[in-house]
Amino acid sequence: MTSHSPLPIPDSRLFSIPTRIYWEDTDAGGVVYHAQYLAFLERARTEWLRARGLGQEVLRHQHDLVFAVRSMTLDFLRPARLDDLLRVTAEVRECRHASVVFAQSIERGDQTLLTAEVKVAVLAAATFRPRRLPETLYQAFRTLERPTDRQEDREPRNDG
Amino acid sequence: MTSHSPLPIPDSRLFSIPTRIYWEDTDAGGVVYHAQYLAFLERARTEWLRARGLGQEVLRHQHDLVFAVRSMTLDFLRPARLDDLLRVTAEVRECRHASVVFAQSIERGDQTLLTAEVKVAVLAAATFRPRRLPETLYQAFRTLERPTDRQEDREPRNDG
Amino acid sequence: MTSHSPLPIPDSRLFSIPTRIYWEDTDAGGVVYHAQYLAFLERARTEWLRARGLGQEVLRHQHDLVFAVRSMTLDFLRPARLDDLLRVTAEVRECRHASVVFAQSIERGDQTLLTAEVKVAVLAAATFRPRRLPETLYQAFRTLERPTDRQEDREPRNDG
Amino acid sequence: MTSHSPLPIPDSRLFSIPTRIYWEDTDAGGVVYHAQYLAFLERARTEWLRARGLGQEVLRHQHDLVFAVRSMTLDFLRPARLDDLLRVTAEVRECRHASVVFAQSIERGDQTLLTAEVKVAVLAAATFRPRRLPETLYQAFRTLERPTDRQEDREPRNDG
Numbered sequence: 001m002t003s004h005s006p007l008p009i010p011d012s013r014l015f016s017i018p019t020r021i022y023w024e025d026t027d028a029g030g031v032v033y034h035a036q037y038l039a040f041l042e043r044a045r046t047e048w049l050r051a052r053g054l055g056q057e058v059l060r061h062q063h064d065l066v067f068a069v070r071s072m073t074l075d076f077l078r079p080a081r082l083d084d085l086l087r088v089t090a091e092v093r094e095c096r097h098a099s100v101v102f103a104q105s106i107e108r109g110d111q112t113l114l115t116a117e118v119k120v121a122v123l124a125a126a127t128f129r130p131r132r133l134p135e136t137l138y139q140a141f142r143t144l145e146r147p148t149d150r151q152e153d154r155e156p157r158n159d160g
Numbered sequence: 161m162t163s164h165s166p167l168p169i170p171d172s173r174l175f176s177i178p179t180r181i182y183w184e185d186t187d188a189g190g191v192v193y194h195a196q197y198l199a200f201l202e203r204a205r206t207e208w209l210r211a212r213g214l215g216q217e218v219l220r221h222q223h224d225l226v227f228a229v230r231s232m233t234l235d236f237l238r239p240a241r242l243d244d245l246l247r248v249t250a251e252v253r254e255c256r257h258a259s260v261v262f263a264q265s266i267e268r269g270d271q272t273l274l275t276a277e278v279k280v281a282v283l284a285a286a287t288f289r290p291r292r293l294p295e296t297l298y299q300a301f302r303t304l305e306r307p308t309d310r311q312e313d314r315e316p317r318n319d320g
Numbered sequence: 321m322t323s324h325s326p327l328p329i330p331d332s333r334l335f336s337i338p339t340r341i342y343w344e345d346t347d348a349g350g351v352v353y354h355a356q357y358l359a360f361l362e363r364a365r366t367e368w369l370r371a372r373g374l375g376q377e378v379l380r381h382q383h384d385l386v387f388a389v390r391s392m393t394l395d396f397l398r399p400a401r402l403d404d405l406l407r408v409t410a411e412v413r414e415c416r417h418a419s420v421v422f423a424q425s426i427e428r429g430d431q432t433l434l435t436a437e438v439k440v441a442v443l444a445a446a447t448f449r450p451r452r453l454p455e456t457l458y459q460a461f462r463t464l465e466r467p468t469d470r471q472e473d474r475e476p477r478n479d480g
Numbered sequence: 481m482t483s484h485s486p487l488p489i490p491d492s493r494l495f496s497i498p499t500r501i502y503w504e505d506t507d508a509g510g511v512v513y514h515a516q517y518l519a520f521l522e523r524a525r526t527e528w529l530r531a532r533g534l535g536q537e538v539l540r541h542q543h544d545l546v547f548a549v550r551s552m553t554l555d556f557l558r559p560a561r562l563d564d565l566l567r568v569t570a571e572v573r574e575c576r577h578a579s580v581v582f583a584q585s586i587e588r589g590d591q592t593l594l595t596a597e598v599k600v601a602v603l604a605a606a607t608f609r610p611r612r613l614p615e616t617l618y619q620a621f622r623t624l625e626r627p628t629d630r631q632e633d634r635e636p637r638n639d640g
Contacts, residue, residue, distance in 0.1 A: 024359040026508035034229045035198035039344040069194045072234045082508050184519040188346035199504040242348050354549045355518035389514045394552045
């Protein structure tokens with residue numbers, strides 16, 4: 001982390017990117033192939049990080065870390081279709097020392113098409129072994145947590 | 161459904177297919193891209209159906225139905241790599257009138273790489289609206305249910 | 321085609337879109353998986369059409385047509401990598417009554433990563449059979465042709 | 481190369497693998513998405529190599545080499561559809577010291593759906609820079625060349 005500290009942006013906790021649906025994303029059912037939504041979710045997490053100065057290159061080379069999906073729950077509520085312009089959101093639900101839980105959604109206009117909770121584990125870029133977040137990143141992510149009503153269920157927490 | 165009833169195979173409740181990992185499945189982390197496992201899971205569900213005489217064409221044209229993923233929970237335990245030969249399993253955890261829950265796993269040798277629970281909704285092929293399974297299919301799927309220890313938690317059930 | 325004629329934009333014959341590289345696009349070689357460039361090329365052709373008022377919905381429902389790739393030649397000159405921001409170009413090399421040839425490239429800064437010539441056939445949306453372009457579209461596309469030095473090799477032309 | 485020389489199999493110059501079409505391969509046109517055929521072609525080249533004892537691991541770790549697609553020409557003749565069982569062929573058209581040209585096709589029953597000529601370059605696995613094939617591999621590939629009528633057009637050859 002350099003001294004010009006890339007992470008604050010405290011007001012913009014709710015983050016989203018636009019995503020257009022192309023032929024590549026659809027299947028013969030005429031809708032978006034279900035696995036493709038996971039790629040959209042990852043694009044949003046990646047851009048969420050980039051908006052905080054944490055592009056993949058910075059993460060790998062300055063911090064020796066990559067994130068790997070450890071678990072997900074997904075609810076597919078409505079299908080997206082060719083040419084749709086979607087909004088993919090990402091926010092930190094909970095940050096621990098060795099993992100981050102994101103709450104995400106995919107929306108079209110005022111309709112929610114998909115909701116997801118995605119837990120990513122922190123790995124060392126060089127070895128792909130679990131490691132802890134550097135303290136500066138941990139503290140920065142903690143300030144970005146956007147707890148929900150379920151917050152109280154999760155106390156007390158243990159890390160990992 | 162014809163009179164020679166395609167569905168029994170009662171002894172082979174645990175079903176799996178082999179899947180080889182190619183370059184297309186991997187990402188720059190050197191492992192399989194996480195969304196790609198969802199495609200492997202679908203291949204196994206499709207082959208599970210085909211082994212019971214229920215290829216996609218039969219489902220769509222004889223039964224006017226398609227299955228669409230409604231929700232999933234996924235645990236990514238270990239990564240798969242280029243050239244790996246995986247085994248993808250599928251079994252019915254629970255069959256209701258308008259949805260089927262599959263328990264699935266992806267394995268390499270004696271290691272489990274991923275476990276998943278996948279709920280698929282029954283849709284009319286023509287309209288993509290929810291519908292009920294034809295009674296013959298419902299009864300056949302019910303005989304294939306492979307309950308787990310959690311079975312008792314799910315009684316009593318209401319359909320849908 | 322409505323009377324407010326969406327197609328001219330005669331000065332902007334060279335068209336491009338930006339495309340960011342995400343994990344989903346890469347393979348275990350650390351670079352973009354070669355087949356993925358074809359999806360980028362299609363995104364650019366789709367946006368080229370949209371910029372002229374010809375979104376997929378307009379094409380299918382107002383004009384009863386879809387485009388299908390009939391042939392391609394591709395030169396892979398340099399690899400793209402994670403996080404790269406690419407520029408994907410599309411221009412009409414030649415328009416015939418039942419097909420359109422696009423010249424395309426993928427660029428990163430001042431480097432050309434890939435060049436392609438892509439011939440798309442005109443199909444009826446309802447039947448997927450070959451058909452001719454509506455005359456208004458044909459004339460509009462002709463005005464957008466951007467011939468190269470090789471132009472003289474192609475005369476005289478016969479359609480199709 | 482070990483002394484039990486994996487490469488001969490001189491009679492089986494025409495090589496093919498079966499490939500099933502799943503939902504993941506299709507698009508909203510109801511047919512296989514065009515870029516997906518490139519993945520099928522690569523599966524066949526990979527299995528062609530594996531059948532000769534040259535799995536990716538052997539290539540990378542024993543021979544320090546990977547193949548990268550350098551150019552392709554593709555003709556899309558007929559579409560494949562969900563559930564189709566295809567046959568993907570691969571044969572060596574021409575082997576040079578630093579590149580190999582494959583002729584490939586994708587077939588369904590007695591119909592040819594796609595033909596392709598694919599030139600792959602030989603790269604050092606460690607650096608991704610061009611290198612020459614080891615002499616034993618070069619000689620082995622040469623014996624597998626399956627020239628066509630166009631062979632005479634290509635003489636004399638210079639390597640690369």
